Amino acid sequence: xxxxxxxxxxxxxxxxxxxxxxxxxxxxxxxxxxxxxxxxxxxxxxxxxxxxxxxxxxxxxxxxxxxxxxxxxxxxxxxxxxxxxxxxxxxxxxxxxxxxxxxxxxxxxxxxxxxxxxxxxxxxxxxxxxxxxxxxxxxxxxxxxxxxxxxxxxxxxxxxxxxxxxxxxxxxxxxxxxxxxxxxxxxxxxxxxxxxxxxxxxxxxxxxxxxxxxxxxxxxxxxxxxxxxxxxxxxxxxxxxxxxxxxxxxxxxxxxxxxxxxxxxxxxxxxxxxxxxxxxxxxxxxxxxxxxxxxxxxxxxxxxxxxxxxxxxxxxxxxxxxxxxxxxxxxxxxxxxxxxxxxxxxxxxxxxxxxxx
Amino acid sequence: xxxxxxxxxxxxxxxxxxxxxxxxxxxxxxxxxxxxxxxxxxxxxxxxxxxxxxxxxxxxxxxxxxxxxxxxxxxxxxxxxxxxxxxxxxxxxxxxxxxxxxxxxxxxxxxxxxxxxxxxxxxxxxxxxxxxxxxxxxxxxxxxxxxxxxxxxxxxxxxxxxxxxxxxxxxxxxxxxxxxxxxxxxxxxxxxxxxxxxxxxxxxxxxxxxxxxxxxxxxxxxxxxxxxxxxxxxxxxxxxxxxxxxxxxxxxxxxxxxxxxxxxxxxxxxxxxxxxxxxxxxxxxxxxxxxxxxxxxxxxxxxxxxxxxxxxxxxxxxxxxxxxxxxxxxxxxxxxxxxxxxxxxxxxxxxxxxxxxxxxxxxxxxxxxxxxxxxxxxxxxxxxxxxxxxxxxxxxxxxxx
Numbered sequence: 001x002x003x004x005x006x007x008x009x010x011x012x013x014x015x016x017x018x019x020x021x022x023x024x025x026x027x028x029x030x031x032x033x034x035x036x037x038x039x040x041x042x043x044x045x046x047x048x049x050x051x052x053x054x055x056x057x058x059x060x061x062x063x064x065x066x067x068x069x070x071x072x073x074x075x076x077x078x079x080x081x082x083x084x085x086x087x088x089x090x091x092x093x094x095x096x097x098x099x100x101x102x103x104x105x106x107x108x109x110x111x112x113x114x115x116x117x118x119x120x121x122x123x124x125x126x127x128x129x130x131x132x133x134x135x136x137x138x139x140x141x142x143x144x145x146x147x148x149x150x151x152x153x154x155x156x157x158x159x160x161x162x163x164x165x166x167x168x169x170x171x172x173x174x175x176x177x178x179x180x181x182x183x184x185x186x187x188x189x190x191x192x193x194x195x196x197x198x199x200x201x202x203x204x205x206x207x208x209x210x211x212x213x214x215x216x217x218x219x220x221x222x223x224x225x226x227x228x229x230x231x232x233x234x235x236x237x238x239x240x241x242x243x244x245x246x247x248x249x250x251x252x253x254x255x256x257x258x259x260x261x262x263x264x265x266x267x268x269x270x271x272x273x274x275x276x277x278x279x280x281x282x283x284x285x286x287x288x289x290x291x292x293x294x295x296x297x298x299x300x301x302x303x304x305x306x307x308x309x310x311x312x313x314x315x316x317x318x319x320x321x322x323x324x325x326x327x328x329x330x331x332x333x334x335x336x337x338x339x340x341x342x343x344x345x346x347x348x349x350x351x352x353x354x355x356x357x
Numbered sequence: 358x359x360x361x362x363x364x365x366x367x368x369x370x371x372x373x374x375x376x377x378x379x380x381x382x383x384x385x386x387x388x389x390x391x392x393x394x395x396x397x398x399x400x401x402x403x404x405x406x407x408x409x410x411x412x413x414x415x416x417x418x419x420x421x422x423x424x425x426x427x428x429x430x431x432x433x434x435x436x437x438x439x440x441x442x443x444x445x446x447x448x449x450x451x452x453x454x455x456x457x458x459x460x461x462x463x464x465x466x467x468x469x470x471x472x473x474x475x476x477x478x479x480x481x482x483x484x485x486x487x488x489x490x491x492x493x494x495x496x497x498x499x500x501x502x503x504x505x506x507x508x509x510x511x512x513x514x515x516x517x518x519x520x521x522x523x524x525x526x527x528x529x530x531x532x533x534x535x536x537x538x539x540x541x542x543x544x545x546x547x548x549x550x551x552x553x554x555x556x557x558x559x560x561x562x563x564x565x566x567x568x569x570x571x572x573x574x575x576x577x578x579x580x581x582x583x584x585x586x587x588x589x590x591x592x593x594x595x596x597x598x599x600x601x602x603x604x605x606x607x608x609x610x611x612x613x614x615x616x617x618x619x620x621x622x623x624x625x626x627x628x629x630x631x632x633x634x635x636x637x638x639x640x641x642x643x644x645x646x647x648x649x650x651x652x653x654x655x656x657x658x659x660x661x662x663x664x665x666x667x668x669x670x671x672x673x674x675x676x677x678x679x680x681x682x683x684x685x686x687x688x689x690x691x692x693x694x695x696x697x698x699x700x701x702x703x704x705x706x707x708x709x710x711x712x713x714x715x716x717x718x719x720x721x722x723x724x725x726x727x728x729x730x731x732x733x734x735x736x737x738x739x740x741x742x743x744x745x746x747x748x749x750x751x752x753x754x755x756x757x758x
Contacts, residue, residue: 111514113514113515216426216427218499218516219497219499242426243423
């Protein structure tokens with residue numbers, strides 16, 4: 001599962017001044033391995049300054065169109081990998097890529113008749129774009145209502161591509177842009193044409209406006225959210241306040257570090273882990289997560305994003321207590337059933353027993 | 358109920374299909390409980406918290422709109438003792454309750470409260486919504502501004518059901534029109550007719566009778582130029598206006614023309630959507646013709662009509678222009694025979710009265726020992742044969758499940 005493949009970069013496009021889109025060539029024999037659902041991500045592995053680092057990036061390409069795998073990467077302030085990619089990756093380079101994974105995806109089917117509400121902010125557009133294109137092409141009758149937030153007009157990723165989709169699918173696709181810091185232009189003085197952009201962030205107020213402005217027609221509705229943590233929380237809250245059931249909401253966080261609560265974890269707690277049919281007994285050093293403790297001991301636990309998003313590292317807590325710094329993927333039922341993300345869990349009892357399935 | 362075993366045939370169905378309680382019950386189970394059923398117009402459930410309940414075959418279905426704008430449908434049946442009493446309550450209309458014992462559900466149908474739960478229902482442990490007592494879900498969706506429900510929560514989507522026939526229907530943008538009726542609460546037409554529901558459908562889709570039964574009433578349409586056919590279980594039909602009416606329809610039409618219909622597409626679109634909803638999409642009115650079987654020989658017909666959303670004054674102007682127009686000297690409103698329009702449907706000049714009369718008189722003959730279908734018009738009555746085949750096939754298909 002967590003195997004990396006060396007894929008060749010066949011194209012690098014400067015999407016905005018702060019982002020690039022990278023296309024990979026997938027050799028024929030790996031087509032099936034690299035098949036994916038719209039909304040899923042791939043994990044990239046680099047060796048930067050002598051240290052192995054992994055990052056997950058959502059695919060912005062569509063699996064139903066015959067096109068190479070594409071990811072969009074936006075620079076992040078002090079972002080080691082995103083800046084590395086923006087500065088260094090050129091066509092012809094090879095990158096270690098793990099096949100697609102993730103639970104944030106749309107189950108697109110030709111016979112579906114649905115309304116998709118898509119909420120994206122910043123580079124959160126990448127998985128949303130994949131869902132958008134796949135739905136429009138595959139589900140001939142479904143509607144897509146999209147709300148897309150950016151800082152200013154220049155930072156809008158995939159603007160051209162979205163405009164083309166509006167032209168081709170205008171009868172089923174609605175797009176509203178909102179800009180948090182629009183730049184004033186000289187031309188605004190004499191420009192009387194209708195405002196193309198709303199002002200403000202993707203927040204409770206604007207989402208409530210959007211939903212009321214574009215009521216759903218096809219009644220089977222789904223809501224997809226991707227953006228920084230605060231945007232997800234705001235969007236989810238706005239949706240919950242009008243009784244959108246959580247079973248219809250799908251979300252994916254990315255980038256921007258979520259503030260971690262300081263908790264007093266137990267130092268040197270005993271760890272019993274069952275992994276690949278073997279029992280492991282070790283201790284968890286102060287400040288380390290269960291996953292890191294295992295990796296440091298040269299074990300090979302499943303993991304991918306190490307950010308609490310992908311749930312590859314999911315395991316079951318059989319004994320003891322843990323605290324999860326950040327859980328963006330397990331739902332309430334899974335947590336109630338004892339599942340934890342080992343990459344986010346620190347021990348809160350002297351002894352912790354877990355089991356990977 | 359027929360007492361003698363009647364093995365005589367109509368076209369593809371036995372006569373008993375039009376007279377026996379046994380057939381009627383089977384149709385309720387296999388057709389009306391297994392199809393998308395008309396439930397009204399979208400404006401019937403306009404605001405968050407609005408709800409209605411409708412009968413769909415053997416099921417009563419409760420539709421409620423949430424504050425997210427999404428419609429939810431449940432079987433109108435409290436999971437306690439099955440009472441058909443559901444209603445929405447509370448300030449935000451965020452809950453569904455049964456007033457009998459106040460069992461309460463959320464908008465997803467999950468049971469959230471039971472009075473005296475601990476004392477009276479110690480067997481219900483843990484979270485209420487995990488006690489397998491949530492409302493039974495149904496499906497609800499919108500097609501051409503109409504609400505439809507399906508008793509099965511996993512029903513094929515409404516566009517799988519109607520999508521293929523949609524291009525053959527009128528180009529009217531129904532959502533822009535407003536309902537017309539003389540009374541605020543009553544539809545424009547509702548009547549119990551003494552005939553089997555299929556007799557009424559067959560009359561609706563019978564092209565052959567238009568030029569005869571309705572020779573003085575529906576003659577503003579050019580029956581000779583009619584086009585019709587079948588897409589899956591659904592029937593579509595179109596005929597243009599007669600040239601004289603078409604030439605000056607703007608002035609001659611009794612109501613303002615529906616402006617979403619391009620000039621070259623004006624005419625009468627009169628499809629029948631299986632099993633029991635007909636549309637009549639004309640130049641100035643758009644109507645639903647909903648048929649509800651009440652008994653083997655009794656059927657409720659409800660017509661709801663929509664017109665352009667323009668002022669009362671526009672209607673008055675149009676009516677004045679139309680009433681003096683020369684077209685109406687030769688077309689429409691004339692009885693087939695001379696006589697008292699009040700007592701003789703054939704003298705009424707009202708096409709609905711003509712149809713009801715013909716349907717009821719046909720139903721009466723079904724019990725005659727000498728009844729038989731003499732011959733079938735190969736083009737004009739093909740639809741009748743086809744409709745009966747669809748009924749038969751639908752029942753056979755769902756019988757096995």
